[in-house]
Amino acid sequence: MILRNGILSRARTLGLVLCFSLMFGVSPSGSHPHDDCGCTALRAVQMTIESEGIAVELVLDGAANHTEPVHLKNPSRLVVDLPGAISLVPSDKLEVGTEDLARIRIGQHRRKVRLVLDAGTSPASLSRARLLPTDRGLVFLIGNVTAPKMARVAAPAPPPAPVQQAAPAPPPAPVQQAAPVAPPAPVQQAAPAPPPSPVRQVTPAPAQEAPPQMAAVRPSASPPPPVPAGGDPLTYEGVMAWLSRYQDTQPSFNAGEVIRQADLEKLRPFLPPGFFEKFDFPEIEVEIQETLDMIPHRSYTQASFQYGGQTGIAADGAITNYVAGRPFSDERILATTPEEAGLMIAWNNIYRWQHMGYRTMDVRMAYVTPGMGGRTKELDAALLGNGHVERTLVTQYHRVYLSHVATLEHQNYELDVRDAKSMHFKDWMQFTEPFDMRGMAFVFERFRDPRALDQVNSYLPTERRIRRLSAKERADAFVGSEMTLDDFEGFSGRVLDYEWKYLGLKHLMHVPDSKQTSHAKYFGPMSDIPFDHWQAREFYVIESRPLYEEHPYSRKLMFYDRQTSTIGMVLIFDREDRLLKVLYTIYDYPQGDPSGEPSETVALWRASVGVNLQTNRSSVNWGSDVTSPTMRASKVRRLFSVSNLTGGR
Secondary structure: OOOOOOEEEOOOOOOOEEEEEEEOOOOOOOOOOOOOOOOEEEEEEEEEEEOOEEEEEEEEEOOOOOOOOEEEOOOOEEEEEEEOEEEOOOOOEEEOOOOOEEEEEEEEEOOEEEEEEEEOOOOHHHHOOEEEEEOOEEEEEEEOOOOOOOOOEOOOOOOOOOHHHOOOOOOOOOHHHOOOOOOOOHHHHOOOOOOOOOOEEOOOOOOOOOOHHHOOOOOEEOOOOOOOOOOOOOEHHHHHHHHHHHOOOOOOOOOOOEEOHHHHHHHHHHOOOOOHHHHOOOOOOEEEOOOOOOOOOHHHHHHHHHHHHHOEEOOOOOEEOOOOOOOOOHHHHHOOOHHHHHHHHHHHHHOOOOOOEEEEEEEEEEEEEOOOOOOOHHHHHHEOOOOEEEEEEEEEEEEEEOEOOHHHHHHOOEOOOHHHHOEEEEEEEEEEEOHHHOOOEEEEEEEOOOOOOOEEEEEEOOOOEEEEOOOHHHHOEHHHOOOEOOOHHHOOOOHHHEEEEEEEEEEEEEOOOOOOOOOOOEEOOOOOEEOOEEEEEEEEEEEEEEOOOOOOOOEEEEEEEOOOOOEEEEEEEOOOOEEEEEEEEEEEOOOOOOOOOHHHHOOEEEEEEEEEOOOOEEEEEEEEOOEOOOOOHHHHHHHOOHHHOOOOO
């Protein structure tokens, strides 16, 4: 996929000239992925290294629009954007290793390509670098080097025009006519690989299953499919290429390490495209936490061992014979078909260890856009970055589990309330701010029957009545946020409303045990990156597709924590299969004794963020004083009653 051609030529003084190119090959039809979009393509990066300096030529197929190069310090680097361009260079990092230039990083962003030239041991060289147009694109001249022979510099070089005013560039000369650019090798002519099927195989599960928390099954891996060169990384194909490339990559950092902007590439294998780029700002600090063994309460482990072997999947995907504990062990998941494995993982999430539920009396929802403003004292304590707050909502939230509660073995795993015979759980939410939404309340009801539809009842003070939301409204944006009713904590919908498929195992960065004590904190240009410590944890990768034909999403890629069954991150694609949103959730794990107080072993929700990559808008939600209390039957009957939604109004 990558051609490295070393060419020796005459030395200008004491040095020799080393020229190598990195090329992208055309498809068998002779067309290129960018032909339909009409955008400029970065086809190659060619370097000439001499004793006097380095010439870095950008071979472009189209208009050479660019921003003015910006030199940044600490560490020294040169940044330039190519608006309206896509990269067809098959590598995102080119190692150089000279005093003037350490490496070149190429990043594909929405509507632009960003190039970052990292300084070597002589950082001052980049501050004097020149960027000039050539007959084939652009060239960086670092040091006292002149333009290479293959690049004829236009003199004088006019300032670059804005993208929208740039006249179309004449058709470039055929690439094959340039001496350093060889025709692509046959391997480059391969069409992009289809989405990978599960790459891991296991032997059938043993008759006697071990407790799921103790399982250490590691399926064998087959070679991943080739990564498609070029293309848009913010498409389904681009994300699958990232997943395929880094599926088996292990973390190269250690607990206690703090990763800053200069070492950000360490995180690329563990943060998906579109989300990784949001970490690229000068103040970034990613503190690495030791990967914790997050063990549930012993009652849940015992129930998993006792009943896990009898739980099954019906022909329509419904769970059968479930009593309590974790429904499906690792052995069973990894020994079945991708479709059934996906369903098992989804059901494990629904019935993960959560004791009797949780509550928070203060959930803040901030809608954030670029810029500053719209902040209050309370918001400044949480949003440490530069995001502009368009709107803020404040709610109270409770969830209670009525059945399948592992600690209630003596009560047939049910809470002592009438609805426990028919209900799995109930959610109650009431808005307290702003004034125009104060008093709006919801009760969500999930039935024990997996085929029964959820009931979502809402009270709107302006209408002075209780109404039931339809199934279609679950796919709408919830109160103007970047999340639907099915998006809370990654997934809060009905399993049978989606198709499921298991794609493999993957390490991913996650905040499962927040270091913040009162509430979550965020920083960055949009105030939507957790200021916290992170773990590289192992996740099941699941693809889900909605069965509702008019759903705004085409599919989701969901990352389920292999040990806790919580969802760390969700990638959402629009109807054109472009990456639309990134959802991620922050948890707090008390690290209590599995034989002690049940509430001290629950991974509690602390915050959720929905990032819209297409509108550059985020919904940042965080809770204060989140607890997992033992619920009294009297309170459940009073608070979670639909008839009491009006609150006396």
